[in-house]
Amino acid sequence: MTKHDIARILEGIGLLLELKGESPFKSHAYYNAARAIEGLTEDVGPLVASGKIRELKGIGEALAAKLAELIGTGNLAYYEELKKSVPAGLIEMTAIAGMGPKKIKTVWEKLGVTSIGELEYACIENRLVSLPGFGEKTQEKIRQGILQLKKRRGFHLYANVIGEAEHMVSMIRCVEGVRRVELVGDFRRRMEIVRDMAFLVETDDPHFVVAALRHVNGLSEITQVGRQLTAKSGLGLPVSLTLSKRISPHAVLAATGSDAHLAALAERSRLRQVVWNPAESEGGHLGPQVGTEEALYAALGLPFIEPEMREGLDEIESAEQGRLGRLVEASDIQGIFHNHTNASDGSGTLEEMVEAAKALGYRYIGISDHSQSAFYANGLKEDRIRAQHAAIEALRKKVQGIAVFKGIEADILPDGSMDYPNEVLARFDFVIGSVHSRFNLQEEEQTARVIKALANPYVTMLGHATGRLLLSREGYRIDMKRVIDAAKAYGKIIEINANPHRLDLDWRLCRYAKAQGVKVSINPDAHATEGLEDVPFGVNVARKGGLAPEEVVNTLGPDKILAALGSRANDGGER
Template identity: 60%
Template sequence: MSSVGELEYACVENRLVGLPGFGAKTQEKILAGIRQFKRHQGFHLYANVIEEAESILVAIRGTPGVVHADHAGEIRRRCEVVQGIMLVVAGGQPQSLVHALRGVPEVTQVEHQPETRTLVARSPQGLPVSIKLTEAAAYGWELLRATGSQEHVEALTQRLQARGVVPRSEIEKAIYAAAGLPYIPPEMREGHGEIELAESGRLPVLLEPGQIQGVFHTHTIYSDGSATLEQMVEATRALGYRYIGISDHSQSAFYANGLKEDRIRAQHAEIAAVQKKLPDVRIFKGIEADILVDGAMDYPDEVLATFDFVIASVHSRFNLSEEDQTKRICRALANPYVTMLGHATGRLLLSRDAYRVDMKQVLDAAGAHGKIVEINANPHRLDLDWRLCGYAKEKGVKFSVNPDAHSTEGLADVPFGVNVARKGGVTAADVVNTLPVDAMAAKLQAMRP
């Protein structure tokens, strides 16, 4: 580990507890210290902020006289990383809103700035909070303007001006209609071609969290997970999913207790036993196999053939040249036993940059070989980057929104991956794990050589 971010990720993945002199409590203290340090850097993971942003919104909505209130800015666009919490509010007296904000635990520095019709504060983690006050008749425009990126708002404003429209409405949908456009979901308002899609009638119907039927890329105590296989299956059922793909680390991942062949056989026997005990959740036998430096997989084909699915991932040698890293991943995608590519760029948000790789070549290879590309929902990864989703779709690539869960709690990260998919214009038809269990089983079988 060479950065604070990598240490944080190691804590999240439960990798410190097995080291001499470390335990669960020590790991928790390290993680808390890292997050305290990061609070002073100005950038925060969306997943670490959304809970306190919601608590502020609930307090504002409960204030007497408030007619409308919602998130705006980066939170409403569901950006991977955010710098502040922004709301737009119609109705309610400023002093009542100040009182409501002061009633939220650990919210500080609450102040009304009447000259800008704004309330400001600091969230429990120290993020700047800005609440724009407006009247109901202008709420739609103020919310739209405070939500979209600068590029999106400028492009929309130009369309409105060209039509001689003064943007003032209580609802956003009416403003888009006045610009000759359908409503554009907040996640897509990035100035990344969404207005052109809307204008041409090609705006997609975006994936919804409830459309995910099952999960892949999950770890157990067989490698570096903190829960047993049975506990992971039970947690999957509790979340309403119909299937789970178990994919512990492969043998080269010695740091994560990767599975040798004898332990693969033991796990497959346990999967069969748990499947009999919990028949209402289908368990798919998988592995997260390391892509070796030359692009070969971490097991011979006869071992790979024993799995229902194989996730191919890079976990080492991040410092290869762009050409060599690209060749490495493309060779792995040509392996007939590989089902999907895991965390395609290796990035850890706010911690580790993506390795040098030509992602267009990688996506070309995935499309050519009929491979699935993961949208990793772990809040530290959120990889594939949403900006690449459109290109992947053009190449016929399908996605799987995977939690990369190392605990039962990690299974709940799927909605963060759905956020990425929505920002990238991904539909339910683009995502394989929206398939019902029998169709998913048939697809995996069809992908085998």
């Protein structure tokens, strides 16, 4: 049992105790214990066995005994009994935006609501508005949260499941008789949200391979219709496997999609009188028999279009006009901005974040903790800014081979002003302006707010532009095309936030930013050293947006980046 499994169970106990109305001290004890276990850097098992686990703050004799039971048996009787005392539907309600334990307890006790379906019906009947702590706006927020939950069920963040998909490729490739495996569909196009996995499998002996696939670890519920197999992955994604004696380029093209891109290619083939024969035995062919996808596009008079761009938007027109160059790659990224330390709400120290970035091969890192308005994130007031800058200057002398830049993620206030005066902002090498409050402004107000911030001469770039959280929270109402136009007018950069839950700026808007000549910075928004590794997910967004290396500012080296940022600070650079 991993520390993550243990922490999840402890958090579950804390939640159940809250729902039952137990003492807050009791539930918080379990929440604190979960955080302590999650933060361990060593194996929890030996610590429990030796009794050293009690040296952790918040782990007393009773909790230590429960941990021993968990690790020893894989179960915890106390947890199982608690679960029996609370309807399972109440736990599911915690996934709804706006429904915390207190509100869930209220609708359970006052209305007898024990499931999401009952809660939705209670909203329709307007029964929540009179409950203490609710009201009309809260009821509508909960109703919208239920709709969002329904919408996202069955969907998965690409980052959460790409590891399983790649592992599946490796497992299938090891099956005797399999010559080739291709992961296609949404995964190959690197969509930010996926629903299923699709594989093409090349083999001369499909019957033997089908039998062998039934024993592949991670595949279950396998059914077969001809050469088509369906299954479930370990994470619950539907899986399809198409077996054939030869994986033709056309089969790869067709299975990659998207439908809109394929329809545009079909129309182009009709206009150019190039034969498209989907009835051909191994998946059809386009034009003459060819061995590569590149040749298929060439048959239509087009350069190769990378899989990420095949969304049926403007990629064919861009290819035809010669506007598709080399797309940015993860290896092009020289350094990273938007990184938090434990000075605000990060978990890593300044030195730990810098050393981790250096270990990943980056040549510079920009530190940008939260600003003073972000009280919830321990934002920095002016005295702490001075202290952090002194620490950065000292670290520059100590750590060689990586530049460390002084930055801040400054809150954009509701009126569009920044939460520091300009004389404070002038001390930074870069300033990320971000919205962290008042998401419910009308579109015109929100747009004007952000544009005013971009007009500030000390703001370098716009952070997580729409505030969205994938599969969790819609972005706020804002006219992003006007914002991008303003970024162009003021010479500002827009962030592609590489956190897999954000991926904001959206790739569709990246194409508009590219057309307007607005540059982006691919930033991890890291709150721990592990978060630095999210950059490739942001690169996926940039590639889907058609961005070349020169359109991403942090492909520049440390000797050129400050000039590109328009920094008004007096120092910085490699130390």
